[in-house]
Amino acid sequence: MRPVVRLTASATRALPRWLLLTLTIVYAAFGLFGRDPWKNEDAAGFGVMWTMANGGTHDWLLPNLVGKYITDNGPLGYWLGAASIRALSPWVDASNASRLFTGLLFCAACAFVWYTAYLLGRRPEVQPFKYAFGGEPEPRDYGRTLADGALLILLACFGLAERGHETTPQLAQFVCIGMLVYGLVRGIDKPVQGALWWGLALGLIAMASNPLVVAAVLAGTIAMIVIVPEVRSVWRPLIGLPFAVALAFSWPVAALLTYPDDAAWFLSQWANGSFNRFSAPPSYVLIYALKNLPLFTWPAWPLAIWAWFSWGGLRRKPHIAIPLLVLAPLLVLVVLQSHQSNLLYILLLPPLATLAAFALPTLKRGAINAIDWFALLSFTILGTFVWLVWLASLTGVPHQLARNLSRIVPGYVGQFSAISFVCAVVVTLSWFALVRWRLARHPKVLWRSVVLSSAGTTLMWVLLMTLWLPMVNYSRTYRDVAQQIAAHLPDDYTCISPIRLGDAQIATFAYFGDMQFSFADDCDVILRQDSQDFSAPSPMLSYVWKLVWEGRRAADRDERFRLYVRVDRPKPPPAVKRPLYRHPKG
Numbered sequence: 001m002r003p004v005v006r007l008t009a010s011a012t013r014a015l016p017r018w019l020l021l022t023l024t025i026v027y028a029a030f031g032l033f034g035r036d037p038w039k040n041e042d043a044a045g046f047g048v049m050w051t052m053a054n055g056g057t058h059d060w061l062l063p064n065l066v067g068k069y070i071t072d073n074g075p076l077g078y079w080l081g082a083a084s085i086r087a088l089s090p091w092v093d094a095s096n097a098s099r100l101f102t103g104l105l106f107c108a109a110c111a112f113v114w115y116t117a118y119l120l121g122r123r124p125e126v127q128p129f130k131y132a133f134g135g136e137p138e139p140r141d142y143g144r145t146l147a148d149g150a151l152l153i154l155l156a157c158f159g160l161a162e163r164g165h166e167t168t169p170q171l172a173q174f175v176c177i178g179m180l181v182y183g184l185v186r187g188i189d190k191p192v193q194g195a196l197w198w199g200l201a202l203g204l205i206a207m208a209s210n211p212l213v214v215a216a217v218l219a220g221t222i223a224m225i226v227i228v229p230e231v232r233s234v235w236r237p238l239i240g241l242p243f244a245v246a247l248a249f250s251w252p253v254a255a256l257l258t259y260p261d262d263a264a265w266f267l268s269q270w271a272n273g274s275f276n277r278f279s280a281p282p283s284y285v286l287i288y289a290l291k292n293l294p295l296f297t298w299p300a301w302p303l304a305i306w307a308w309f310s311w312g313g314l315r316r317k318p319h320i321a322i323p324l325l326v327l328a329p330l331l332v333l334v335v336l337q338s339h340q341s342n343l344l345y346i347l348l349l350p351p352l353a354t355l356a357a358f359a360l361p362t363l364k365r366g367a368i369n370a371i372d373w374f375a376l377l378s379f380t381i382l383g384t385f386v387w388l389v390w391l392a393s394l395t396g397v398p399h400q401l402a403r404n405l406s407r408i409v410p411g412y413v414g415q416f417s418a419i420s421f422v423c424a425v426v427v428t429l430s431w432f433a434l435v436r437w438r439l440a441r442h443p444k445v446l447w448r449s450v451v452l453s454s455a456g457t458t459l460m461w462v463l464l465m466t467l468w469l470p471m472v473n474y475s476r477t478y479r480d481v482a483q484q485i486a487a488h489l490p491d492d493y494t495c496i497s498p499i500r501l502g503d504a505q506i507a508t509f510a511y512f513g514d515m516q517f518s519f520a521d522d523c524d525v526i527l528r529q530d531s532q533d534f535s536a537p538s539p540m541l542s543y544v545w546k547l548v549w550e551g552r553r554a555a556d557r558d559e560r561f562r563l564y565v566r567v568d569r570p571k572p573p574p575a576v577k578r579p580l581y582r583h584p585k586g
Contacts, residue, residue, distance in 0.1 A: 047507020077169030159296030203247025
């Protein structure tokens with residue numbers, strides 16, 4: 001049964017292009033620059049990029065963190081950040097340069113989501129009811145309105161704010177998933193072009209992620225071919241699949257030909273490790289997903305569910321089936337993770353936002369008002385809270401907030417930046433102007449139900465990355481600890497053995513402290529992280545370990561670092577041989 005969508009042409013007025021572009025660029029740009037690499041995944045990903053940028057062919061083909069192989073994902077995401085570091089050196093420091101591609105990838109993903117929804121919105125089966133005397137929207141205008149809605153829904157997703165601004169390989173995978181969905185939709189009316197886009201996306205996913213993610217999206221494509229007649233095309237197996245295979249194998253073949261022994265071990269760990277990271281999850285991982293996944297994907301997931309229900313008679317049509325069959329296998333992978341992590345959640349957003357856009361024409365007025373009022377109240381309250389905390393950090397007023405802040409971020413001293421203050425004021429005034437327009441005009445356009453949500457997430461992200469940026473940076477950087485450790489290192493030390501250090505800590509210590517780590521050699525310095533008191537390293541016959549420094553980040557009570565330097569034991573003086581005493585009568 002096909003839902004009856006009754007719309008007039010006035011309901012499909014598209015957002016002004018300048019407004020949509022401004023919203024996207026502002027959201028993407030803030031939080032990229034003027035900060036340190038943050039714990040945990042952001043700093044770890046940056047460390048691999050920095051190692052590549054300062055290394056040789058071996059580092060580019062076999063991603064590693066100052067000598068420690070990183071086999072969780074393929075190298076594509078790291079290549080982009082490393083290339084940006086090299087291209088902008090020495091004008092831009094490596095930390096900021098690595099995030100330039102983060103912003104570009106973010107905008108590329110937004111573009112793929114917009115064009116995917118636009119193509120699906122022009123299809124005949126989704127068009128509104130045709131009135132006897134006309135007045136219904138044109139397919140092109142209807143598609144543009146749905147595309148605007150899809151992009152606004154994507155920007156409104158809570159989890160995109162932080163994960164969309166980090167230097168992790170998942171951002172390259174995020175773009176590739178958006179490209180894959182676009183290729184499948186584009187192939188309906190332009191089969192050759194769609195097959196090439198699909199093959200490019202599949203090959204890049206293989207180079208950016210791991211074999212299991214490739215298997216998941218490939219399984220979704222196969223199911224799509226069976227279920228959705230519109231996507232069937234001989235060009236996909238004839239040119240799309242060979243293109244994807246050639247692209248996917250280009251990196252492993254190049255690595256094996258250049259470094260056969262190291263590459264064979266690396267690729268086996270890369271392939272086998274992807275299966276080890278997905279298994280029957282323990283209960284605490286499922287509980288973590290149940291708590292965090294709905295918040296991460298809000299408000300896209302309730303809209304996507306409503307789209308599936310409201311288009312009940314057309315669930316095998318492309319606008320429902322394509323995003324759903326890309327989403328489903330990825331959701332299975334998210335649930336089957338063997339450890340707590342929300343890194344893969346971002347991969348769900350492109351198909352989820354596309355599917356959610358088709359809930360907009362069928363939403364009831366009560367639901368639209370509920371979404372609007374929830375966004376208006378929640379983001380206004382949260383924005384006010386951000387301003388009050390910032391004021392408390394500078395002036396100590398309100399006193400209760402200042403006391404809580406000193407407990408949460410001990411040692412932090414508030415900082416005032418005129419540029420950040422002006423940006424925060426502008427975005428806050430823009431929010432109130434938008435709210436006033438929404439409440440006064442009551443526009444009937446389709447995207448009215450999500451414009452406040454997307455603008456609200458933009459408001460919060462910009463406020464956090466202006467007013468709170470010094471505080472967030474203070475609480476999530478290892479710069480100060482790295483500089484303290486470096487000041488206590490011997491001038492003539494050979495290397496440092498890291499013990500219980502995470503990838504983020506190794507990366508930032510190496511970057512900020514210029515420390516030389518080794519994961520195989522017998523080093524003369526040990527840097528150890530202890531969450532509780534441990535005894536000193538055991539002495540050997542020829543040397544002992546001397547504790548020369550211990551400390552932690554001021555904002556973290558759980559981590560404690562200890563630096564030990566090897567001290568050689570003094571060698572005993574050689575024994576003096578005395579002549580044997582003989583009795584005179586002997």
